[in-house]
Amino acid sequence: MQTSNLIIALLVMSALAYFFGYQRSQGFARQLGGVRNLHSLPTYYGMRVALWCGLPSVLLLFICLAFEETIISKMLLAGIPDEIRPSSVAEYNLLMNKIENLASGALSAEGVRPALLDAAAALGYLRDMSQRLLTGLALLVAGGGGLWGWWRMSAHLRARQQVEKIFKGFLLLCASLAIFTTLGILLSVIFESLRFFQQVPLSEFLFGLEWSPQTAIRADQVGGSGSFGAVPLFLGTMLISFIAMTVAVPAGLMSAIYLAEYAGSKVRGFVKPTLEILAGVPTVVYGYFAALTVAPLIRETGTSFGLSVTSESALAAGLVMGIMIIPFISSLADDVINAVPQTMRDGSLALGATHSETIKQVIIPAALPGIVGGVLLAVSRAIGETMIVVMAAGLAANLTVNPLDTVTTVTVQIVTLLVGDQEFDSAKTLSAFALGLMLFMVTLGLNFIALRVVKKYREQYE
């Protein structure tokens, strides 16, 4: 049976198990004179039997499916003669692909080594066998579990407690998924990064001034030896983020102050949602806007002033990124400004300060930790932003702080290195993971500090 059909079959069996469990509990109830003499409601008895039927079998199914491919390929490899036994991961993948295509008929059998044909036949046989075995096992476990659950029923069985315990376990599992995700991210970047740092020393990566990841994948290929000094990337990232923040912080902060302190409810009701549209626009749209509208505009303006501006200037990408971040800063600042108690405003105004003096000398200092937290979050967004820089910033890793020049960023390099062919044993592909690790650490640190600052600040006025 196919896996999808098998899952449907298991679901049907669970539904039947529910029905029988429900029926049986009703039977108990009739003997005892009403449902209230049962320990739990009949639905709980039904659910308990259904869980006995469904849960172990589905778990078994998923465990088997997760390991099926690995076991089959191990068994296949054992049967392959020594002379074509793969020596590297790449060769192994190639061989497996070939066998796969032979088995599915995508590759014609003509002129292929008989050993491979045997392997393809074996693959088909093994797949078939494992499918059958799995079907039988899963159905057996489902039936057995259901019967066991049904058999063990009695009027005093604490069915509700048992069902609720499993339910809570499921909830805990879902909540813990956040930890597994973080763990998965860490494992995926750290593992590949370690392999990268075996080839390229950490000090070269962190302090090297030249970045050109083009390496020869095969020994006989012409290509650079590759240099992996990431300083130009860090500098480019910081330059673009800096430009973005010089746009976003004043504009976002001032509009938040105006909206919170001066604007009437009508203006606020119109401006706030309109600015928030900017937050909902996908980044790919900003990238397109930066590359096709803003960059040519900046280049023309620059040329008319006699400046040489590249068509992929850091300024265009930074400017548009700043526009993207305006609503982010403005809504965070709005929140913290509104959280400043009204009594502080009233006190300052009563002493004769003008409105702007109150804002500058009382409200902003009081809200400063929150604002700083918001800006830090915004910086972490700017550093991690990908599409705008991929589309509007360049690929050339120049070591420069001239905003009219082309720079490249960490995220751009990750995308360029990982789109298309990947070679998981060359430093070129692995370097993307090292960059990812840096990016993750830096943004994680920024977020962590920012969230603490904001939280501390909130507690102050609550």
Add this chain to the structure above:
Amino acid sequence: MNKPSNASTERIRKTLAKRYRAEKRFRLYGVMAILFGLLCVATLFVDIIGKGHGAFRQTYIQISVDYEADILGIVDIDDAQQLALANFAGVVKKSLRTRFTDVSGRKEKRQLYRLVSNSAEYALSDRLKADHDLLGQAEKIWVLADDDIDTYFKSLNSSDGPFVGRTNEKQQGWVQSLMDAGQIELRFNSNFFTSGDSREPEQAGIGGAIVGSLFTLFITLALSFPIGVAAAVYLEEFAPKNRWTDFIEVNINNLAAVPSIIFGLLGLAIFINFFHVPRSVPIIGGLVLAVMTLPTIIISSRAAIKAVPPSIREAGIGIGASPVQVVMHHVLPLALPGMLTGTIIGMAQALGETAPLLMIGMVAFIVDVPGGFTDPATVLPVQIFLWADSPERAFVEKTSAAIMVLLAFLITMNTFAVILRKRLERRW
């Protein structure tokens, strides 16, 4: 009053004008900041609509074709093989040659043939397949114009003169002659919404990308909504106050702010390389986007659960319900509108996301409209990214139009979320 107070009043009066000026200036900065923000919104939309509105209409050219059996090379019309291999391009070329008799030389002929899109032959083939009696007959049909002609024709009335691009004077003359005869016109471009990607701009559409987006979003929703709600319920209602719970909370908050590209790395290293999920299919895209949107959904669901007043829970417990029953029968239904709002916003975020999908192979050139969760697919934002990179001028228009469609989807979803919140929200 006494003297020093008078002196300080005097001093205050002197500086007052200056202070009021500073006040005015400060207000002006605020207004300027807001105007800048609004200007950005306006520029963005005007720019994209200005560039993209043209793509919803497409230039068609009327040609009179003669389904001659000789040129087509069809002897037996009922032979599917012959019909499939028939030389429809020849028919189109002949019809163009008869329409414009002033063409000489191979170069000019090639230019002439380039007036119409190469999809014209498929259109003819479809016509003949549908109606076998057409063989040997002549008819007038409208076919797609080539993208260069399309761009030129649309820009004829524009304020800064026609965009010539790769068209030459001869071709422009032909277009003029077609216009005089009323044989060229703009029509609604339904093709744009139904067909998949193509190297030829005039045939390219976002149908495939929209379907891919739908499949991907379905997977994302099916995974992230139940898991997100379950996690939120646990954290709000059942979690004991211990280290593990605190750790979960810190993790969720941090994950919400992790750059999306990192989730692409996760997808590549864990899902593709470790669990061998196939590349480029909606399943892997949906998985990665689900992991990415999960924190958003958990955070908003928690807020919705928190908003349900404790009196509801106490009443439930008071009449003998178990904590799980209270949550399932009372708290969850009351919190559902808020959870749905958060989920829709999370889905809108997932719909607009591009960066992580580039890493898991959803950036491929895919012509066919995907038919299932395991067919290679691309999504709308990635399609925009691909087209934005294409050199043909006609793709600028297409890209902007695709952005308009994407924004329309996003605005609809967000508006729906706001309406849902307004209508179902309860004030306690």
